Amino acid sequence: MSFLLTIWRACRRLGATQLGLLSAGVAFYALLAVFPAIAAVLALAGLFTEPQHVVTQLDGMSVLLPDQAADILLQQASDVAGANDDGLSLALML
Numbered sequence: 001m002s003f004l005l006t007i008w009r010a011c012r013r014l015g016a017t018q019l020g021l022l023s024a025g026v027a028f029y030a031l032l033a034v035f036p037a038i039a040a041v042l043a044l045a046g047l048f049t050e051p052q053h054v055v056t057q058l059d060g061m062s063v064l065l066p067d068q069a070a071d072i073l074l075q076q077a078s079d080v081a082g083a084n085d086d087g088l089s090l091a092l093m094l
Helices: 002-017 019-048 051-064 067-081 085-093
Strands: none
Touching: 002 019, 019 051, 019 067, 051 067
16 A cells, blocks of 8 residues: 555656656757757767768667667768768867
């Protein structure tokens, strides 16, 4: 019986703290930060190696993501890697 009481208390507390709203906000801002981070990583890696190698590494790490999210991430990384090298250098400076 104490197990059910503990679950009931946890559910009441989660509703009061608006944990769902907080986690949605964190996910939203994390999504907004992903694409500039891809450009920064590829610009920095472009100084030492070919940007296409970074895309290959991201492809290996994409097993940790859902399929659709991995496709979007790899598409954006491929677009940035195929961009003009001068643009990547400018992105690194900014």
